[in-house]
Amino acid sequence: MGADETARSAHPEGIRCMLLRGGTSKGAFFLASDVPADPEERDDLMLRLLGSPDPRQIDGLGGGHPLTSKAAIVSVSEDRDADLDYLFLQVGVDRATVGAAQTCGNLLAAVGPFAVERGLLPAGVDGMTTARIRLRNTGGVATATFATPAGISDYDGDVAIDGVPGTAGAIELRLGAGAGPVLPTGLAAQELAGRRVTLVDNGMPVVLVDAASLGVSGDEDPGALEADARLCAAVEEIRREAGPLFGLGDVREQTVPKVVLLSPPRHGGTISTQAFIPFRVHASIGVLMAASVAAGIRIPGAVGHDLARLPAGPEHDIEHPAGVLRTRVDVSRGDDGAWRASSRSMRTARKIFDGIVFPRPRR
Structure with a gap:
């Protein structure tokens, strides 16, 4: 059996997945240990899970728009300056593309709560948890602070953000000054x-x-x-x-x-x-x-x-x-x-479902 056939026939038992809204985006969250380490196999799997390429993504988790055709892969970080690693993948909707050149600050809001849910990160003892998150796409480190009363992620709260109906719990995101300049070419214009x-x-x-x-x-x-x-x-x-x-x-x-x-x-x-x-x-x-x-x-x-x-x-x-x-x-x-x-920005997040997702067998 060739490599392509192996990738397409893998995971007949499904893959553990949590769908979360982060800010004004929505994405499928996975543990790094649950998806292939090889980028080509991983990207092929994401296309089949989200239902791309197809404008409606009718055969997968995607919602037919770039803001709802996203994936996050999370693991414990080996970097001593971070607690978690977060890899963001932008999955094409009507194109068979998976982009890893950028990160996503909206989905970043859900990384910490997801990590607590999966046992990657212990909840704080005072009802609040702070997570240092390495952004694997860019190399930066962000800090997220969120509520974890009783040792579990709590998505309830009274914070409203434009673009999302209703209210949810506050998640503060901080990103320090990077090593690089704000103006990559050094020119203001x-x-x-x-x-x-x-x-x-x-x-x-x-x-x-x-x-x-x-x-x-x-x-x-x-x-x-x-x-x-x-x-x-x-x-x-x-x-x-x-x-x-x-x-x-x-x-x-x-x-x-x-x-x-x-x-x-x-x-x-x-x-x-x-x-x-x-x-x-x-x-x-x-x-x-x-x-x-x-x-x-x-x-x-x-x-x-x-x-x-x-x-x-x-x-x-x-x-x-x-x-x-x-x-x-x-x-x-x-x-x-x-x-x-x-x-520094204030966002919210919410767990939508937690379960097993089954990839399309071939594309």
């Missing part, structure tokens, strides 16, 4: 594909573009932006030119960098955003995308700096199609002239 842009990375590689420079106002419905073939072609041209400048190489089959269209705030926030992720427009905005936007617009000369209503303090209300995401971002310039930043 530059020209790509004939447009003035800013390349920024405060946890997520993002290209900031003034929406008006692309002929849109920035307050359109996401579906209308996706249907604008001229706009999508221009956004993708910018994204592909930006990829090598982030050190990502050819990004045609990758989900990073993201391109974020900026416009003046309309609802009392700091800035208004429309985020291409990359072939669909985000229904809200990712946590780390928001942190990158907030860091970028604080830098004089960057795209969005003059559009924003910048606060005196570090709290930024990033407007998006579903409302507002508040993120605390501290930005400073070092003696070497490089800008660096750290961020």
